[in-house]
Amino acid sequence: MTTSVPVIESATVHHERQVMEHSAQNYAPLPVVLASGEGAWVTDVEGRRYLDLLAGYSALNFGHANPRLLAAAHAQLDRLTLTSRAFGNDRLGPFCAELAALLGKDMVLPMNTGAEAVESGLKVARKWGYEVKGVPEGRARIVVAAEGFHGRTISVVSFSTDPEARGGFGPFTPGFDVVPYGDADALRAALTPDTVAVLIEPIQGEAGVIVPPPGYLAAVRAACTEADVLFVADEVQAGLGRTGHVLATRAEGVDADVYLLGKALGGGVLPVSAVVADREVLGVLRPGQHGSTFGGNPLACAVGREVVRILAEGSLLEHTRGLGAVLHARLRTLPGLTAVRGRGLWAGVDVDPAIGTGREVSERLAAAGVLTKDTHGPTLRLAPPLVITEPDLHLALDTLESVLRPR
Numbered sequence: 001m002t003t004s005v006p007v008i009e010s011a012t013v014h015h016e017r018q019v020m021e022h023s024a025q026n027y028a029p030l031p032v033v034l035a036s037g038e039g040a041w042v043t044d045v046e047g048r049r050y051l052d053l054l055a056g057y058s059a060l061n062f063g064h065a066n067p068r069l070l071a072a073a074h075a076q077l078d079r080l081t082l083t084s085r086a087f088g089n090d091r092l093g094p095f096c097a098e099l100a101a102l103l104g105k106d107m108v109l110p111m112n113t114g115a116e117a118v119e120s121g122l123k124v125a126r127k128w129g130y131e132v133k134g135v136p137e138g139r140a141r142i143v144v145a146a147e148g149f150h151g152r153t154i155s156v157v158s159f160s161t162d163p164e165a166r167g168g169f170g171p172f173t174p175g176f177d178v179v180p181y182g183d184a185d186a187l188r189a190a191l192t193p194d195t196v197a198v199l200i201e202p203i204q205g206e207a208g209v210i211v212p213p214p215g216y217l218a219a220v221r222a223a224c225t226e227a228d229v230l231f232v233a234d235e236v237q238a239g240l241g242r243t244g245h246v247l248a249t250r251a252e253g254v255d256a257d258v259y260l261l262g263k264a265l266g267g268g269v270l271p272v273s274a275v276v277a278d279r280e281v282l283g284v285l286r287p288g289q290h291g292s293t294f295g296g297n298p299l300a301c302a303v304g305r306e307v308v309r310i311l312a313e314g315s316l317l318e319h320t321r322g323l324g325a326v327l328h329a330r331l332r333t334l335p336g337l338t339a340v341r342g343r344g345l346w347a348g349v350d351v352d353p354a355i356g357t358g359r360e361v362s363e364r365l366a367a368a369g370v371l372t373k374d375t376h377g378p379t380l381r382l383a384p385p386l387v388i389t390e391p392d393l394h395l396a397l398d399t400l401e402s403v404l405r406p407r
């Protein structure tokens with residue numbers, strides 16, 4: 001009698017195979033398939049638990065299943081979820097007023113994804129250039145930084161310096177001038193009478209948590225003021241608590257003219273983004289000139305309002321600054337790293353090539369119960385939900401230390 005051994009496919013392999021066959025292959029995820037999460041912890045389809053040290057690229061700053069954000073979402077789900085902007089809704093006004101107040105600006109343009117906030121900011125800056133600054137029609141230019149990341153739309157990848165992000169997607173949108181990041185003299189030299197805006201990240205996230213040299217953001221501010229150019233700060237990843245401050249720009253005592261927000265603004269529940277600026281800038285938009293079916297929907301506004309409340313209370317920011325100091329002090333003592341950068345609960349670390357590539361180390365970390373992702377080559381990004389406890393942070397760092405041993 002012959003017996004055949006049935007091949008049992010694990011739940012992880014089953015899910016991966018389905019995604020491989022039926023989902024566009026625009027990502028190369030780690031071999032982990034998640035099913036639930038709470039706070040800084042997630043559980044996969046096989047019941048294994050992990051500490052999440054990526055936090056949805058900072059979309060989950062307030063943790064998985066944050067009770068306050070879920071309560072705000074649940075309450076709104078049963079009342080009203082979408083109106084389009086053809087009508088008003090009773091959540092839009094409070095959300096815009098409270099977010100504007102948090103940032104000390106006049107107005108909010110609500111959108112959905114980060115890339116849309118960037119696109120919207122670029123459109124507003126061009127229009128401001130023509131109508132307020134007086135740049136001749138069709139000539140507006142925007143200065144951006146090399147190695148920056150601002151999303152995936154055609155206009156945004158038009159000024160990307162990452163060949164992967166651009167290859168095969170041309171023709172591109174003109175009107176951008178790229179300068180090296182962190183070099184205020186190069187930026188100043190790129191400003192012309194036709195320049196309407198400078199668009200930069202206050203800390204470059206995707207590039208590997210690159211913190212600019214001290215004084216850089218203040219110098220950008222001064223150069224923009226002098227040349228009558230809008231300083232547009234892309235705080236989609238750096239903002240809303242990640243550095244222990246509401247805005248990474250403000251942490252340096254610098255105020256931009258336009259703030260682009262996304263990721264954490266939706267509380268990890270749904271996509272919510274915004275352009276925030278004074279009336280002189282956002283007032284250039286009049287009915288019919290820009291819009292979004294989902295932008296400013298009541299569900300997004302209800303969750304966004306609770307995000308604003310959590311940030312305004314300040315205790316989570318204080319917790320983040322405290323644990324950020326713990327994170328950076330410990331990272332500096334770890335062998336196997338050739339560089340440690342960052343601010344608050346946000347670090348980019350470069351792994352010694354003798355230990356492995358960033359990808360290999362992130363795979364070893366996942367197998368040991370800690371999730372993060374390599375960004376470029378040897379760089380790992382560490383960005384836990386800000387609600388992580390100190391013991392859990394130490395547990396994650398113990399795990400990192402254990403996988404950084406040469407094998």
Ligand SMILES: *Cc1c(COP(=O)(O)O)cnc(C)c1O
Nearest residue numbers: 113114115149150151234236237
């Ligand atoms: C993630 C990110 C974006 C794009 O946001 P999406 O929601 O993915 O479109 C834009 N700017 C920065 C700095 C980001 O980190």
